[in-house]
Amino acid sequence: MVREEQLRLLNGLISHLDNKTNINAGGILKTPADTYISEERFEMEWSDFFLNHPQILGLSGDLPKPGTYVTTEDFGIPILAVRDEEGMFKAYANVCSHRGVTVESGSRGEKSKFSCPFHGWTFNNNGELVGYPKKDQFGEIDKDCYGLKQLPAKEKYGFLWVHPSSEGDIDLSELLGERLMEEFDSWDFESLIFANEETYSTDMNWKLAIDTFGETYHFSVLHKDSLFESFHGNCQMFDSFKRNGRLILCRRSIDEMRKLPESEWDICAGSLPVYYLFPNIIFMPTPEGAFLVKEYPAEESPHKSFSKISFYFYPHVLEQIEELEKSGVNAKQYLEEQYSGFASVIRDEDYVAAASSHKGLLSGNLDYLTFGKNEPALHHYHNTYREALGLQSLPLEKA
Numbered sequence: 001m002v003r004e005e006q007l008r009l010l011n012g013l014i015s016h017l018d019n020k021t022n023i024n025a026g027g028i029l030k031t032p033a034d035t036y037i038s039e040e041r042f043e044m045e046w047s048d049f050f051l052n053h054p055q056i057l058g059l060s061g062d063l064p065k066p067g068t069y070v071t072t073e074d075f076g077i078p079i080l081a082v083r084d085e086e087g088m089f090k091a092y093a094n095v096c097s098h099r100g101v102t103v104e105s106g107s108r109g110e111k112s113k114f115s116c117p118f119h120g121w122t123f124n125n126n127g128e129l130v131g132y133p134k135k136d137q138f139g140e141i142d143k144d145c146y147g148l149k150q151l152p153a154k155e156k157y158g159f160l161w162v163h164p165s166s167e168g169d170i171d172l173s174e175l176l177g178e179r180l181m182e183e184f185d186s187w188d189f190e191s192l193i194f195a196n197e198e199t200y201s202t203d204m205n206w207k208l209a210i211d212t213f214g215e216t217y218h219f220s221v222l223h224k225d226s227l228f229e230s231f232h233g234n235c236q237m238f239d240s241f242k243r244n245g246r247l248i249l250c251r252r253s254i255d256e257m258r259k260l261p262e263s264e265w266d267i268c269a270g271s272l273p274v275y276y277l278f279p280n281i282i283f284m285p286t287p288e289g290a291f292l293v294k295e296y297p298a299e300e301s302p303h304k305s306f307s308k309i310s311f312y313f314y315p316h317v318l319e320q321i322e323e324l325e326k327s328g329v330n331a332k333q334y335l336e337e338q339y340s341g342f343a344s345v346i347r348d349e350d351y352v353a354a355a356s357s358h359k360g361l362l363s364g365n366l367d368y369l370t371f372g373k374n375e376p377a378l379h380h381y382h383n384t385y386r387e388a389l390g391l392q393s394l395p396l397e398k399a
Ligand code: FES
Pocket: 096, 097, 098, 099, 100, 101, 116, 117, 118, 119, 120, 121
């Protein structure tokens, strides 16, 4: 993040702390219960936001070198993503051109040829059919007509985008806008190295999971024995970038950092930036690396979802860890436990509360959920969500 912006945000947090204020959206917003529980609404979301919208598949670090791959079926269709021998990121439908079987069933790894488990047709990481068994018995076919279907794929700023439809388009200026593109350009997400991924399944609408990342009003209550120890609750900065948003959470370490000259301040040391990337991504850079959270509906139902929480580290952090390990310190395990611990707070506290909200909504006793003046990220999220579905925006109400 550019220096001036880091200082603006950190000074904004400090000013809120000193004045006991918080960001103010100027009113409250009420989102109707059908946002979360309507089957009809869900059909619209599934089609517009998942089957027909560019998706962030992961980070560049998920494909660390030529000849690596990842697969996913998280947004409906089976996808095989690879880094080819030239280092290019490419994506294909993971669908065998012979009779449609999923070609690669591993989730990630190092492989540049993919052999279908049904009859053994084999494809390279350019998607070409390079061989099929018993050619004399099967018959002669034009291998050029039997490649894997290629999908639009783009790698930029350390993110991997894929479009689930071969006809789709990935336009980053349209998705992110110039300001966010410039901001992403100033980070170094390209160098992040994948460390771990965990999947949590929950009985709730996928947007309730996103809502939990949109405010810190709950920190002093829900997280009083966990995150509240390292974060000031009720203190944030928020900015929007087209349909995306960036919330800046206030780490308690800002109390020490502010005593240093501004030239030594760092956005990740004094805060936790939380990027929301439309439609379903939460991305949080940290001093050591980053968390990538992907929220998906499950079983094509508004009532079930799953989250994939991955974390990544910068190479220099891994080098320092290696040095520490050499001197007998169990540093890698310690760091991974810290990151897993953060992820388990999300699972055991945020998602438990969110699933409880979903149950409350299903009970029919609540007509709408309310977002306060201090929750502008959720105002922005719910109104851009509605705008994207062609629904009327929600009015700001006096409070
Ligand atoms: S379906 Fe893949 S080889 Fe037959």
